[in-house]
Amino acid sequence: MNNLKSEDLVKAYIDRIKAVNPLINALICDRFAAAIEEANRVDSRVARELAGQAASDGQSIHSMPLLGVPFSVKECIAVKDMYFTAGLYSRKGTKASDDSRVIQNIRDAGAIPIGMYWIHRVTNIPEFLLWWDSYNKIYGRTNNPYDKSRISGGSSGGEAALIAAAGSLMGVGTDLGGSIRIPAHFCGIFGHKPTTDIVPVGPQQVFPDVGHPDREKYLQIGPLCRYASDLRPMLKACAGKQHIPDIDKELDLTQLKVYYMEADGDPLKTSVSPEIKRAMRRVVRLLDEKTGRPSERVFLSQMKSSLWIWLCTLANVEAPYLSEELTERTGRVNGWSELSKWFVGQSRYRISTSINVILYNFLNPRKNRDSNKFQKLVAKGDELRREINKLLGENGILLYPTLPESAPKHNGTLLKSNNVGYTMIFNITGHPVTQVPIGLTSDGLPVGLQVVSMPSKDHLTIGVAELLEKELGGWTPPFDVQIDRTLRLKCEATQPIHWSFPDNDPSGNSKCQKKSNICVSNLTIKDMQFWQTGNYSCHYNTSKHTFDSIYVFVNDPNNLIVPIDGSDEFIIVPALENSTHLAIPCRPTSSNLTVTLDSYDSKIENFVQMSNDLLSFDPTIGFTVHDFPFSQYNTLDCKVKSGLREQYIGVTVHQI
Numbered sequence: 001m002n003n004l005k006s007e008d009l010v011k012a013y014i015d016r017i018k019a020v021n022p023l024i025n026a027l028i029c030d031r032f033a034a035a036i037e038e039a040n041r042v043d044s045r046v047a048r049e050l051a052g053q054a055a056s057d058g059q060s061i062h063s064m065p066l067l068g069v070p071f072s073v074k075e076c077i078a079v080k081d082m083y084f085t086a087g088l089y090s091r092k093g094t095k096a097s098d099d100s101r102v103i104q105n106i107r108d109a110g111a112i113p114i115g116m117y118w119i120h121r122v123t124n125i126p127e128f129l130l131w132w133d134s135y136n137k138i139y140g141r142t143n144n145p146y147d148k149s150r151i152s153g154g155s156s157g158g159e160a161a162l163i164a165a166a167g168s169l170m171g172v173g174t175d176l177g178g179s180i181r182i183p184a185h186f187c188g189i190f191g192h193k194p195t196t197d198i199v200p201v202g203p204q205q206v207f208p209d210v211g212h213p214d215r216e217k218y219l220q221i222g223p224l225c226r227y228a229s230d231l232r233p234m235l236k237a238c239a240g241k242q243h244i245p246d247i248d249k250e251l252d253l254t255q256l257k258v259y260y261m262e263a264d265g266d267p268l269k270t271s272v273s274p275e276i277k278r279a280m281r282r283v284v285r286l287l288d289e290k291t292g293r294p295s296e297r298v299f300l301s302q303m304k305s306s307l308w309i310w311l312c313t314l315a316n317v318e319a320p321y322l323s324e325e326l327t328e329r330t331g332r333v334n335g336w337s338e339l340s341k342w343f344v345g346q347s348r349y350r351i352s353t354s355i356n357v358i359l360y361n362f363l364n365p366r367k368n369r370d371s372n373k374f375q376k377l378v379a380k381g382d383e384l385r386r387e388i389n390k391l392l393g394e395n396g397i398l399l400y401p402t403l404p405e406s407a408p409k410h411n412g413t414l415l416k417s418n419n420v421g422y423t424m425i426f427n428i429t430g431h432p433v434t435q436v437p438i439g440l441t442s443d444g445l446p447v448g449l450q451v452v453s454m455p456s457k458d459h460l461t462i463g464v465a466e467l468l469e470k471e472l473g474g475w476t477p478p479f480d481v482q483i484d485r486t487l488r489l490k491c492e493a494t495q496p497i498h499w500s501f502p503d504n505d506p507s508g509n510s511k512c513q514k515k516s517n518i519c520v521s522n523l524t525i526k527d528m529q530f531w532q533t534g535n536y537s538c539h540y541n542t543s544k545h546t547f548d549s550i551y552v553f554v555n556d557p558n559n560l561i562v563p564i565d566g567s568d569e570f571i572i573v574p575a576l577e578n579s580t581h582l583a584i585p586c587r588p589t590s591s592n593l594t595v596t597l598d599s600y601d602s603k604i605e606n607f608v609q610m611s612n613d614l615l616s617f618d619p620t621i622g623f624t625v626h627d628f629p630f631s632q633y634n635t636l637d638c639k640v641k642s643g644l645r646e647q648y649i650g651v652t653v654h655q656i
Contacts, residue, residue, distance in 0.1 A: 156179050
């Protein structure tokens with residue numbers, strides 16, 4: 001990994017995009033040649049500075065946390081010389097003249113004046129960002145990578161689909177009503193809507209703008225990522241010099257208070273699916289165990305009005321009509337006329353756009369905005385903000401469905417528009433929210449949950465996302481992963497050895513024996529058929545010995561502990577002369593570990609459990625067994641447990 005270059009990384013993602021984009025239609029504008037050229041400049045700069053040369057501009061590569069890393073950008077965010085149409089056919093071919101502030105911030109995290117070192121691509125969106133599937137008459141439809149017959153979500157649907165399909169590492173989206181969280185939910189990735197004012201949003205940053213300065217606080221720009229660990233650095237890059245309170249603070253489970261709500265009670269929304277409810281209860285049980293206290297189920301009755309609270313709050317200003325915005329304020333679109341044309345295939349707009357024009361024409365007139373019913377809905381948003389703040393306090397989170405179901409079929413959203421109230425409400429209340437993937441349904445479709453905290457407590461929602469990823473797995477690839485089937489064993493041969501290594505399936509039956517007849521210091525077995533994680537026997541014979549064995553442990557990628565020396569499969573510990581302590585080098589990947597050691601007693605030919613009084617653990621060096629009887633034991637099973645997860649590490653004491 002130390003030899004990885006930006007050029008290698010960029011080319012790998014370009015190759016991946018070429019493989020997946022014909023299937024999902026997520027990327028609508030590429031700059032592959034320029035990206036490779038910029039990556040080469042990054043690599044040259046890194047080589048010069050590592051060789052001792054000073055940075056030409058006074059900015060060290062060590063101050064650029066995202067140097068040379070590729071990312072993608074939602075098409076509605078201004079990137080100089082890239083398409084900037086918002087999917088509106090009348091803007092076809094329009095390109096941004098300058099970078100938005102957020103893109104400049106990201107460049108500052110890894111760029112120098114002579115070139116851009118974050119290599120970006122532009123992804124698909126709905127028409128004028130007005131719906132929650134990504135389809136428009138310029139670029140067509142984006143497909144969900146888990147099922148091409150289903151939507152990827154919107155309005156950051158191209159972003160989510162490309163990231164989920166491993167065509168991009170991470171990206172930037174906008175969120176006025178769930179446009180980051182909805183596609184992240186449908187595509188099984190992480191998405192974060194930040195606290196208001198953390199990431200700069202203003203005139204000329206995005207198209208379309210929100211039409212009135214008072215609406216800007218409801219629009220947020222934030223990251224979408226496959227891995228929760230990328231949320232913090234990406235959010236910090238987006239924010240630039242803007243301070244994010246406690247963003248690097250670790251999650252304190254002893255102080256965390258967990259609340260959850262399974263549904264909002266609105267009969268006009270789709271019922272929350274049993275699989276989403278099961279996912280939430282799975283998370284609740286895990287957090288109960290981690291915090292040591294039970295989560296509290298709540299019901300916030302105002303949530304059922306979420307869609308109308310959002311609509312009325314946004315409409316409660318003197319702003320141009322949507323019908324005017326669609327013409328860039330040069331005229332007005334007739335919603336009823338365009339709807340009629342749509343039925344005969346003659347409209348310039350999608351049916352959802354025409355319906356939105358009709359709805360906003362109803363809401364926008366002053367007499368409607370002054371009505372008691374309208375103003376009561378606006379007031380409900382303020383009441384709900386205060387109610388959530390009082391509930392959560394400084395250390396609380398709320399678990400809430402992102403949407404009540406997994407991704408619908410294409411053209412299946414029109415009668416489900418109420419569902420997006422689940423995400424819209426938090427744009428009005430201003431709370432930070434992280435969408436977290438919690439696995440797949442029985443149909444293989446992703447489901448997720450929203451984690452909500454008090455404003456300026458983004459570190460809490462992201463910290464919980466990191467914990468849930470670690471414990472539950474996070475992103476699940478929508479494709480078969482090609483695994484490196486090479487087993488590398490670190491060992492030292494002191495004389496010529498003949499090796500044989502049988503593959504064992506879970507039942508213990510020998511499969512397809514691998515052989516090597518050369519003297520090696522490190523043994524490599526190619527095309528290893530890993531049946532499962534666990535113990536394998538590596539046999540060897542020499543002129544003096546016949547088929548002695550070394551036990552090799554093949555670890556799970558999500559280990560609770562891993563060997564500290566860099567090997568991935570097992571631990572061999574030398575029995576040093578006159579030593580009284582057995583050192584087992586490893587590092588933890590989970591907190592609150594409990595450890596037991598079962599040692600094979602050669603005298604009774606059976607395993608016995610060693611006293612934990614003899615065991616100590618240092619996170620930097622691993623386990624130490626004090627006063628270890630080297631003459632009696634040479635094989636140990638180290639059982640590590642954290643909550644419901646268990647792991648066994650095989651330890652061989654090698655007599656020198």
